[in-house]
Amino acid sequence: MPRRLTKSFFNRSVHDVALELVGATLLVNGVGGRLVEVEAYHHTDPAAHSFRGRTERNAVMFGPPGYAYVYRSYGLHWCLNFVCEPEGSASAVLIRAIEPTRGVALMRRRRGVSNERLLCSGPGRLCEALLITHAQNGLALDAPPFELFARAGEAAIVAGPRIGITKAVDLPWRYGEKASRFLSKPFKLVAKRSA
DNA sequence: TGCCCGATTAACT
DNA sequence: GTTAATCGGGCAA
Numbered sequence: 001m002p003r004r005l006t007k008s009f010f011n012r013s014v015h016d017v018a019l020e021l022v023g024a025t026l027l028v029n030g031v032g033g034r035l036v037e038v039e040a041y042h043h044t045d046p047a048a049h050s051f052r053g054r055t056e057r058n059a060v061m062f063g064p065p066g067y068a069y070v071y072r073s074y075g076l077h078w079c080l081n082f083v084c085e086p087e088g089s090a091s092a093v094l095i096r097a098i099e100p101t102r103g104v105a106l107m108r109r110r111r112g113v114s115n116e117r118l119l120c121s122g123p124g125r126l127c128e129a130l131l132i133t134h135a136q137n138g139l140a141l142d143a144p145p146f147e148l149f150a151r152a153g154e155a156a157i158v159a160g161p162r163i164g165i166t167k168a169v170d171l172p173w174r175y176g177e178k179a180s181r182f183l184s185k186p187f188k189l190v191a192k193r194s195a
Numbered sequence: 196t197g198c199c200c201g202a203t204t205a206a207c208t
Numbered sequence: 209g210t211t212a213a214t215c216g217g218g219c220a221a
Contacts, residue, residue: 039202041202047202048202049202049217052217052218055216055217055218056216056217057216057217058217071202071216072214072215072216073201073202073203073204074200074201074203074204074213074214074215075201075203075213075214075215075216076203076204076213076214076215077203077204079202079203081202094202096202122203122204123202123203124203124204125203125204162202163202163203164201164202164203165201165202166200166201184203
């Protein structure tokens with residue numbers, strides 16, 4: 001079994017963590033799969049919830065690393081983040097897509113869709129499939145219901161602009177497995193140099 | 196207090 | 209391609 005990720009894993013640059021999370025396995029009550037798409041949010045970044053300081057909603061981001069920050073998006077969906085960097089940095093990785101591997105039948109039922117590709121390909125979708133709500137906000141990531149395992153082997157990781165934001169749109173802080181069928185959106189081709 | 200808008204999704208045309 | 213669903217944060221008044 002691959003190495004289990006504990007709190008110290010998250011106590012460093014949010015970008016280092018994001019890169020290493022691609023290919024890692026996340027289970028919630030035994031259900032989940034491989035992380036194939038994540039985004040980094042840093043407190044100096046205008047697109048981050050923590051950019052304007054601490055509020056009731058984002059309080060967990062200002063706490064120690066290795067905890068879940070869950071917020072409501074557009075009034076109806078939930079989004080899952082992992083708090084990173086030393087306490088007070090208020091930086092986090094948004095989990096955007098998962099390749100389902102465990103508890104697929106359960107996820108299908110929770111989502112009400114049969115297409116495996118649509119089960120966890122988006123931050124709101126994966127929270128519905130894994131039953132993540134505000135009830136998990138502030139929970140430690142190295143204790144039940146969470147299980148996190150390091151990537152085993154290689155991963156072909158690409159970076160690109162983040163999705164769905166209007167500030168700092170040019171920062172290439174979205175990371176994922178380019179060839180994965182389970183991304184929320186494909187990564188654009190890397191620009192080729194002309195001879 | 197009131198208003199606008201968002202780290203989204205599904206169902207439209 | 210567009211839009212409704214739905215609500216808390218942030219800012220103006």
